Amino acid sequence: MEFFERFAVPHPSPAIYASMVAIGLVVIAIIAGLTYFKKWGYLWREWLTTVDHKRIGIMYLISALIMLFRGGVDAVMMRAQLSAPENTLLDAQHYNEIFTTHGVVMIIFMAMPFIFALMNIVVPLQIGARDVAFPRLNALSFWLFFMGAMLFNISFVVGGSPDAGWTSYFPLAGNDFSTSVGTNYYMLAIQISGIGSLMTGINMITTILRMRAPGMTLMKMPMFTWSTFIANVIIVFAFPVLTVALAMGTMDRLFGTQFFTMENGGMDMLWANLFWVWGHPEVYILILPAFGIYSEVISTFSRKNLYGYKSMVASMVVISLMSFLVWVHHFFTMGQGALTNSIFSITTMAIAVPTGVKIFNWLLTMYKGKITITTPMLYSLLFIPLFTLGGVTGVMLAMSAADYQYHNTMFLVAHFHNVIIPGVVFAMLAGLTYYWPKMFGFMLNEKIGKWTAWLLSIGFLLAFMPMYITGLDGQARRMYTYSEATGFGTLNMISFVGAIIMAVGFALIVYNVYYSTRYASRDISSDPWDARTLEWSTHNPVPEYNFAIVPEVKSSQALWDAKKEGHNLFKGKYEEIHMPNNSGAPFLMSVVFFIWGFAMIFSLWIPAIIATIGIFAFMAHRSFEQDHGHHISVKEIEETETKMRGAK
Amino acid sequence: MKELFPAKQVLGFAFSILLTVVALAVIFLDMSFQMGMLILLVTAFVQAGVQLIVFMHAGETEDRPAIYTNIYYGVIIAIVTVLGTLLTMVWDM
Ligand code: HEM
Ligand SMILES: [Cu+2]
Numbered sequence: 001m002e003f004f005e006r007f008a009v010p011h012p013s014p015a016i017y018a019s020m021v022a023i024g025l026v027v028i029a030i031i032a033g034l035t036y037f038k039k040w041g042y043l044w045r046e047w048l049t050t051v052d053h054k055r056i057g058i059m060y061l062i063s064a065l066i067m068l069f070r071g072g073v074d075a076v077m078m079r080a081q082l083s084a085p086e087n088t089l090l091d092a093q094h095y096n097e098i099f100t101t102h103g104v105v106m107i108i109f110m111a112m113p114f115i116f117a118l119m120n121i122v123v124p125l126q127i128g129a130r131d132v133a134f135p136r137l138n139a140l141s142f143w144l145f146f147m148g149a150m151l152f153n154i155s156f157v158v159g160g161s162p163d164a165g166w167t168s169y170f171p172l173a174g175n176d177f178s179t180s181v182g183t184n185y186y187m188l189a190i191q192i193s194g195i196g197s198l199m200t201g202i203n204m205i206t207t208i209l210r211m212r213a214p215g216m217t218l219m220k221m222p223m224f225t226w227s228t229f230i231a232n233v234i235i236v237f238a239f240p241v242l243t244v245a246l247a248m249g250t251m252d253r254l255f256g257t258q259f260f261t262m263e264n265g266g267m268d269m270l271w272a273n274l275f276w277v278w279g280h281p282e283v284y285i286l287i288l289p290a291f292g293i294y295s296e297v298i299s300t301f302s303r304k305n306l307y308g309y310k311s312m313v314a315s316m317v318v319i320s321l322m323s324f325l326v327w328v329h330h331f332f333t334m335g336q337g338a339l340t341n342s343i344f345s346i347t348t349m350a351i352a353v354p355t356g357v358k359i360f361n362w363l364l365t366m367y368k369g370k371i372t373i374t375t376p377m378l379y380s381l382l383f384i385p386l387f388t389l390g391g392v393t394g395v396m397l398a399m400s401a402a403d404y405q406y407h408n409t410m411f412l413v414a415h416f417h418n419v420i421i422p423g424v425v426f427a428m429l430a431g432l433t434y435y436w437p438k439m440f441g442f443m444l445n446e447k448i449g450k451w452t453a454w455l456l457s458i459g460f461l462l463a464f465m466p467m468y469i470t471g472l473d474g475q476a477r478r479m480y481t482y483s484e485a486t487g488f489g490t491l492n493m494i495s496f497v498g499a500i501i502m503a504v505g506f507a508l509i510v511y512n513v514y515y516s517t518r519y520a521s522r523d524i525s526s527d528p529w530d531a532r533t534l535e536w537s538t539h540n541p542v543p544e545y546n547f548a549i550v551p552e553v554k555s556s557q558a559l560w561d562a563k564k565e566g567h568n569l570f571k572g573k574y575e576e577i578h579m580p581n582n583s584g585a586p587f588l589m590s591v592v593f594f595i596w597g598f599a600m601i602f603s604l605w606i607p608a609i610i611a612t613i614g615i616f617a618f619m620a621h622r623s624f625e626q627d628h629g630h631h632i633s634v635k636e637i638e639e640t641e642t643k644m645r646g647a648k
Numbered sequence: 649m650k651e652l653f654p655a656k657q658v659l660g661f662a663f664s665i666l667l668t669v670v671a672l673a674v675i676f677l678d679m680s681f682q683m684g685m686l687i688l689l690v691t692a693f694v695q696a697g698v699q700l701i702v703f704m705h706a707g708e709t710e711d712r713p714a715i716y717t718n719i720y721y722g723v724i725i726a727i728v729t730v731l732g733t734l735l736t737m738v739w740d741m
Contacts, residue, residue: 273736334736
């Protein structure tokens, strides 16, 4: 019995027990459903073992949407708790756990897979490639992310959630103050999915550098590909810092090392430092692909070439370097001197400049353009003013002296939601709507889509504008309640209403998927938006090999020019195509990683050692494996192509 | 015959052994902590360079510009991060 006690939740509540039952029932339902409909084989062959970038992208997408739901439920609970003074819906401990998991889930397990989803689906198509450079590694990246996310999500029913904030600052996150296994979950789950992200970084950089279609020089790449490239360069240089910091934190918690302790020469503030050396570049990893999506959408629906292509690229290159020069702005109040703070204030304000350049480029792209307001375009149009507001408050926070007033208040919370929601989330939803026909062969309903965009924007304003005010008035961040006398009640109630409206908006997305799946026309062309880039030049849905003939490119908007000038992108005749084989190894290896993580979290050393050996066994197996892929014959290509063309 | 003998690799190998011996000397010779760290740091970075250029063939293919850009970028970021950290956590505390 003693052995099992460690798995108990230290601070249970009826809601947690209810969730346990719900999780149990859902798992049983899924297993029963798969067995009843005889879908196990299909699941294994078509999804679990796939190395196809499009399918991996779709799996990222589904995971991101599920995590959005999980993080969203957390958010609504927090806003409900704060909606009235001295509210007792949640107690302090539950509130701590919820804001921690909300932050981690939204950044690491929602935003990251969402951008990876779009990168995976779009980039190979946009550069005229047949897959990413390392398809097997790509599958491993996904499954590591997925297992990390699952590991993190079981924490609240097995052993207890982390409760030291998504930043998990030491010494609070150390064993003295965080006694449950919650923070172990944080360290190991993020570690596992972080390794996956790092691999994606390497994969995407190689893909973009090595696999572009003939004629596509670097300066002829579509803007989303450029933004993906830069974001992945940042990933490759930022994520190792997180990996190392997490490893040190794990060792402090599990093996009694003293990296971040307050005695024996430990340095607790070093954690905050390392966290933000990764953390600030991370926000640019999220926002750059979002900018890329906006660039594609705005230029498509303004029917104009993207204004200032070169300055767009230059500003991203500058951002990629500068994003590594500003991290101290996250802890101006930690005690370093005025000199240091001033240096980082200036670098932070400077990084707003290249960001501003991009805003002007989008505005000038629309200037004199023939604008059609589709759902993706509506998101982009809402993004520009809302995001600018977030940028302006960012510059306010960047002034270190003033930040002593704003830091750790609701003002900060309002700032970063103000950049992340209109910036990243709207972009992902715009991208989702824009690329939906590419993924599934039908369009999402425009009317419901526009309703969603408006609801999310109104809900966003109601939910977060009041926080700027209460923050300036001193409402602290991460406090589970406040007294009547503060007078924060009304504004927090407005926030709650905003949060509910946003929840309705997100529910509408699910409804839209359902509605469009049932009623949308399947009879669409391969280019339903009249777009400009290569991904729209192949069939809908995209065949396994993407392009029957590798396209030849002359400009950054190859398809548009081909359409206008009437030249053929696909010259030559069909040739045999070499494609990678499916493999179960990435999935199985990630399962072993999951077991490894779980065993480490609960200090179960024997299983941990066995799982470690297992992981190395998989790597050894891969080193000696002979896998030459398979060939698609000309005859098969011809058959698929006639079928696809006939379907149009 | 000249083409067959990998002179660069053999020399590189000898040199990297030499660097290892020098680094190892820090333990066996009596010197101050600062001196020891300095020797370790210098030999470590030179060693990494030797490995990259001689044994991992950086710059021998048409990827040369991409690889070197990457290395310089990484070095710059590493230096800035380390100096910034020292400034924040030690020098200006
Ligand atoms: C004009 C550009 C920006 C500037 C000048 C800026 C400035 C700042 C500053 C100074 C802070 C720290 C404030 C404090 O802790 O007191 C901060 C926090 C934050 N920013 Fe920004 N920011 C900008 C853009 C962005 C973007 C584009 C994102 C994400 C997509 C972002 C995400 C965040 C997050 C997540 C935090 C808070 C992290 C935490 O403490 O949990 N920011 N920003
Ligand atoms: Cu930052």
